[in-house]
Amino acid sequence: MTENILEIKDLVVHYETDDGVVYAVNGISLAIGKGQTLGLVGETGAGKTTTALSILNLVPNPPGVIKSGEILLDNINMLSLPARELQNVRGKDVAMIFQDPMTALNPVMTIGEQIAESVMLHHKDFSKEDCIERAKEMLRQVGIDDSRAADYPHQLSGGMRQRVVIAIALACNPKLLIADEPTTALDVTIQAQVLALMKQLKQEFNTVMLLITHDLGVVAEVCDEVAVMYAGHIVEKGSAYDVFNHTLHPYTEGLFNSLPNLRERGEELVPIKGMMPDPMQLPTGCVFAPRCPYVMDKCRLGQPELKDHGQSHFVACIAYDSEDFKLRRNS
Amino acid sequence: MTNIILEVQDLKKYFTTAKGQLHAVDGVTFQVEKGTTLGIVGESGCGKSTTGRSILKLIEPTSGKILFNGEDITHYDKRKMRPLRTEMQIIFQDPFSSLDPRQTISQIISEPLIEHNLVKGRQAIEKRTLELMDTVGLASRLVNTYPHELDGGRRQRIGIARALAVNPQLIVCDEPVSALDVSIQAQVLNLLKKLQKDLGLTYIFITHDLAVVKYFSDNIAVMYLGQMVEKSSSDDLFKSPTHPYTQALLSAIPYPIVGKDKPERKLIKGEITSPVNLPDECRFSKRCDYTVEKCLERNPALKEISPGHFVACARVE
Numbered sequence: 001m002t003e004n005i006l007e008i009k010d011l012v013v014h015y016e017t018d019d020g021v022v023y024a025v026n027g028i029s030l031a032i033g034k035g036q037t038l039g040l041v042g043e044t045g046a047g048k049t050t051t052a053l054s055i056l057n058l059v060p061n062p063p064g065v066i067k068s069g070e071i072l073l074d075n076i077n078m079l080s081l082p083a084r085e086l087q088n089v090r091g092k093d094v095a096m097i098f099q100d101p102m103t104a105l106n107p108v109m110t111i112g113e114q115i116a117e118s119v120m121l122h123h124k125d126f127s128k129e130d131c132i133e134r135a136k137e138m139l140r141q142v143g144i145d146d147s148r149a150a151d152y153p154h155q156l157s158g159g160m161r162q163r164v165v166i167a168i169a170l171a172c173n174p175k176l177l178i179a180d181e182p183t184t185a186l187d188v189t190i191q192a193q194v195l196a197l198m199k200q201l202k203q204e205f206n207t208v209m210l211l212i213t214h215d216l217g218v219v220a221e222v223c224d225e226v227a228v229m230y231a232g233h234i235v236e237k238g239s240a241y242d243v244f245n246h247t248l249h250p251y252t253e254g255l256f257n258s259l260p261n262l263r264e265r266g267e268e269l270v271p272i273k274g275m276m277p278d279p280m281q282l283p284t285g286c287v288f289a290p291r292c293p294y295v296m297d298k299c300r301l302g303q304p305e306l307k308d309h310g311q312s313h314f315v316a317c318i319a320y321d322s323e324d325f326k327l328r329r330n331s
Numbered sequence: 332m333t334n335i336i337l338e339v340q341d342l343k344k345y346f347t348t349a350k351g352q353l354h355a356v357d358g359v360t361f362q363v364e365k366g367t368t369l370g371i372v373g374e375s376g377c378g379k380s381t382t383g384r385s386i387l388k389l390i391e392p393t394s395g396k397i398l399f400n401g402e403d404i405t406h407y408d409k410r411k412m413r414p415l416r417t418e419m420q421i422i423f424q425d426p427f428s429s430l431d432p433r434q435t436i437s438q439i440i441s442e443p444l445i446e447h448n449l450v451k452g453r454q455a456i457e458k459r460t461l462e463l464m465d466t467v468g469l470a471s472r473l474v475n476t477y478p479h480e481l482d483g484g485r486r487q488r489i490g491i492a493r494a495l496a497v498n499p500q501l502i503v504c505d506e507p508v509s510a511l512d513v514s515i516q517a518q519v520l521n522l523l524k525k526l527q528k529d530l531g532l533t534y535i536f537i538t539h540d541l542a543v544v545k546y547f548s549d550n551i552a553v554m555y556l557g558q559m560v561e562k563s564s565s566d567d568l569f570k571s572p573t574h575p576y577t578q579a580l581l582s583a584i585p586y587p588i589v590g591k592d593k594p595e596r597k598l599i600k601g602e603i604t605s606p607v608n609l610p611d612e613c614r615f616s617k618r619c620d621y622t623v624e625k626c627l628e629r630n631p632a633l634k635e636i637s638p639g640h641f642v643a644c645a646r647v648e
Contacts, residue, residue, distance in 0.1 A: 043512035044483075157602050158375075187374035187539060192583040192598055214512060217585030220593070244589040258517035259587055260546035268524070269546070271517035275482060 004031045004072075005208045006055070006176050011069035013050050013059055020280045024050040026232035027069070029306075032176070032225070037202065037209040039223030039240070041216065041255075045276055047232040048212045052178050055210075056090050057081070073176065092122040095169035099181035101161035105153040111164045112136065112149030115171050122172045138167040141204075142197060159190035166198065170205050177202065180212045195221050216255060220244060228252050231277055231287040234306060238313030246330060248315035250292045253329045286318070294319055294327075335401075336501055336533050337363040337386065342395035344381050351608040355381040357557035358395075360633075363550075365500070368527070368534040370548030370565070372541060372580070376603055378557040379537045383503045386535065387419055388412050399501075417447050420494035424506035426486030430478040436489055437474045440464065443496040463492040467522060484515035491522065495530075503535045508543060520547065541584055545569055553577045556606050556614040559633065563640035573642045575599075575619045613645060621646060 008030040015022035025047040032038045042048050053059045055071055057078055071078040073093060081089070098104045106114055115135035119126060126134070136146035142163040153161055162182065169177055179198065183191040199222050202209050211223060219226055219240065227237035228249060236249035247253050254272035274291045277283055283290050285300035292299065298318060306316040319325040344356040356378040363369045371379045384390045386397060388407060397405045404415065423429035430439055441460045444450045450459045461471050467488040478486055487507060494502055504523065508516040520543065526532055538544050544551055544565075551568045553561045553576065561574040572578045579599040586594060601618045613619070613626040625645045633641040634648060 043514060159602055187603075188541070188583040189374065189579055189599055190602060191585070192596065195585070196596075196598060215585065216513075216587035220587050220589045221585045240589045244587065255513060256587065258513045260517070260520065260542045269517040269521055271521060272514040275484065275515065276512075 003034050005034060005074060006030070006032045006210070007070075007072040007075075008051070008055070009070040009072070011051065011054055011071065012067040013047070013054055014065050014067055015063045016065055017063045022063075022279045023282055024064075024232055024279060025054070026282075026303075028229070028232070028234045030227055030234070030237070032208045032210060035206070035208065036225055037211055037223045038225045038227060039219040040210060040212045040227050040229060041214065041219055042229035043214055043276060045231075045279060046229040047279075048229055049180055051229075052096070052180055052210065052212055054079075055176075055178060056094055056096070057086055058090075088122070091118055091174075092172045093174055094176045094178065095172065095174040097162075097165050097169050097177065097179040097182045099184050101158060101165045101185070102153065104165050105161060107153055110150050110152055111156070112139070115139070115149075115164070115168050118168050119171050134171060135167075138171050139164075141170070141201065142167045157190075159186055159194060162186060162194055163197065166194075166201065170201055170207070173205055174207055177207050177209045178212070179209060181214070182211070183218060184213070184215070191218075198222065216244075216259065228255075231279065231282060233287055233303060233316060234314075235288065235316045236314065237306070238311075242311065242313045246313070247327060248309055248313065248320070249288075249317055250294050250319075250327065251288045253327045254291070254293075256329065286316075294325075334364050335362050336365045336399070337535075338396075338398040339382075339386065340396040340398070342382065342385060342397065343393045344378075344385055344390060345393045348607060353607050354378075354557045354609055355606065356385065356392075357609070359554075359557075359559055361552055361559070361562065363501075363533055363535060365533055366527070366531050367549040368536050368547055370536045370538065370544035370551040371554060372538060372544050372551060373554035374539055374580075374603060376556075376606065377554040378606075379554050380505055382554070383421070383505050383535060383537045387421055387503060389421070417443075417449070417497040418499055419501045419503070420497065420499040421503045421505060422487075422490050422494050422507045424509055426483055426490050426510065427478075429490055430486060432478055435475050435477055436464070436469070436481075439478075439489055440492045440496055443493060447497055449497060459496075463496055466495065466526070467492045468518075482515075483511050484518060487511060487519055488522070491519075491526075495526070498530075499532070501533045501535070503537065505537045506539070507536075509538065509540065516543075523547075541580060553580065556603065556609070558614060558630075558643065559641075560615065560643045561641065562633065567637070567640050571640075573636060573640070573647060574615075574644050575621055575646075576615045579618075 010027050010029055011025055012027050013025040015024055040048050054066055112135045115138050116131040119131040119134045136149055139146045139149060144163055183194050223240050226240050226243040227234050230251050236252050257270040272291050285302055286304055289295050289299040304316045304318045306314045309315050340360050342356055342359045346353040346355055359382055373379045385392045437460050440463050441456050444456055444459055450456050469488050508519050536547055548565045551565050552559045555576050561577045572581050582597040599618050604617055611629050613631055616622045616626040631643045631645050633643045635641050636647050
């Protein structure tokens with residue numbers, strides 16, 4: 001039907017706890033086309049990881065409930081797939097890289113065995129030797145000498161562990177790679193190496209990538225498209241160039257203003273005032289209104305819809321109902 | 332000369348491990364002027380935190396000298412350090428593990444006041460606690476809450492208030508904003524900067540984040556494997572980074588820029604090598620693009636290449 005590998009439509013996810021309902025994801029829609037990398041940006045609690053877990057139907061239930069929405073992977077709805085078939089998709093068609101490579105790896109299995117295991121699970125016709133051969137090949141691909149296949153995770157540095165996690169993720173040639181803060185735990189020089197590796201392998205393996213991060217610098221480095229998430233809503237999305245150079249949403253502008261820019265040694269940063277709303281008691285009206293420097297009375301009436309502002313650059317802000325509204329960053 | 336609040340000379344801290352001597356800090360020398368900020372930058376394992384903690388004598392240094400306001404505190408024991416604790420304080424990285432979960436905010440902030448007998452009488456202590464909370468921007472209604480009820484940004488403010496309680500001159504900030512979201516990070520950085528201006532504080536700012544350090548520091552020291560490889564004013568360091576490691580660090584920063592003006596990236600190979608039993612050669616030589624024979628002969632010392640700008644590299648010798 002379309003060229004989209006992944007399509008998320010109106011996804012709503014709640015965590016129903018004893019204390020009340022946590023409104024984690026509140027009706028978001030996303031799509032990733034062939035060969036693309038989408039960056040999902042937001043701060044702690046924005047709902048980024050919940051969105052990622054939903055794709056594999058892995059939201060812990062209870063308390064998590066996917067209330068409504070569709071998740072189409074190659075036009076197959078993941079949310080209505082029976083558990084058995086879902087097992088085949090996980091790790092094979094969709095692979096995931098987590099933030100902390102130490103907890104993602106099994107400490108009592110060698111790294112070679114761990115890579116081979118994921119191959120074995122999804123290729124029943126492979127012999128054990130085939131799988132181990134494939135594991136060694138993957139190690140070389142991610143820049144680790146295959147003589148280290150017999151090492152245990154604790155014998156590797158953080159950067160190498162993350163490379164192993166990437167090797168496991170790509171071993172089955174997934175259609176979609178979800179990377180949840182893959183470099184947050186790494187040092188900058190290692191982060192630069194790992195990002196370069198991910199970019200290169202994404203090309204070689206012809207997969208699409210959903211990169212979840214809070215770091216706008218990382219997004220600028222690897223992403224083609226960007227979606228900015230705030231309190232369970234997508235407030236802006238578009239091409240990386242547009243979002244960075246023609247920012248539309250006040251929250252996105254706030255994120256940029258908070259960065260201690262390397263180019264100027266300004267006297268004071270301009271943080272976003274206040275903090276993220278409690279996801280159990282989201283404000284009525286626009287979720288960003290309580291912190292927004294451009295807030296108007298009508299912002300409190302309802303959450304604005306994500307509207308096309310031209311050239312597939314979407315923004316959820318009613319200020320753009322008036323033609324001449326501009327963010328300070330752009331004027 | 333009297334303006335130097337802290338002087339560290341040839342500080343060394345070795346840990347004995349099963350494999351040999353681990354050179355965590357290996358001959359670090361620097362001075363900090365009153366009211367300024369020294370940024371110490373480097374990656375995990377470069378010895379920046381060990382340096383920070385040694386200054387406060389939270390770790391006993393192996394050798395070297397630490398002079399605080401001209402007073403040699405290198406061999407002070409706990410008892411002798413005690414009065415100095417009101418002069419020098421520390422803010423830790425993780426506001427989740429550095430606060431006692433069973434104490435209320437008022438208990439956490441007032442503890443140093445009581446411990447050092449700085450304020451007497453319950454009412455006075457209460458008043459000072461609220462004053463401190465106000466200084467760091469914590470609402471007074473939070474006075475009886477527990478740390479777990481608060482978010483990271485507020486917890487870090489408690490850590491700052493606790494450090495300020497004793498009216499210190501010097502605060503070692505060990506990655507104070509690394510655990511926080513960017514919008515909150517900016518709030519805390521602004522607060523630290525304002526406090527410095529209002530109270531004349533001196534900071535030693537330890538971080539791996541060059542963007543933060545540039546924004547914050549007057550002088551910067553770059554550390555690699557226990558040694559300082561480059562040391563200069565903040566402006567100089569960013570304008571003309573000279574040590575290959577500094578250049579690599581600067582180039583590795585992911586700039587939040589798309590399209591034009593995006594700086595070219597240069598990757599360095601490999602990873603930080605083991606700090607155990609180090610041979611006498613340039614410690615960066617294994618990862619450096621410019622390594623020549625001279626680099627493997629001995630470990631270069633810091634050399635002043637322009638006023639106040641020191642570099643330890645065979646290329647400038």
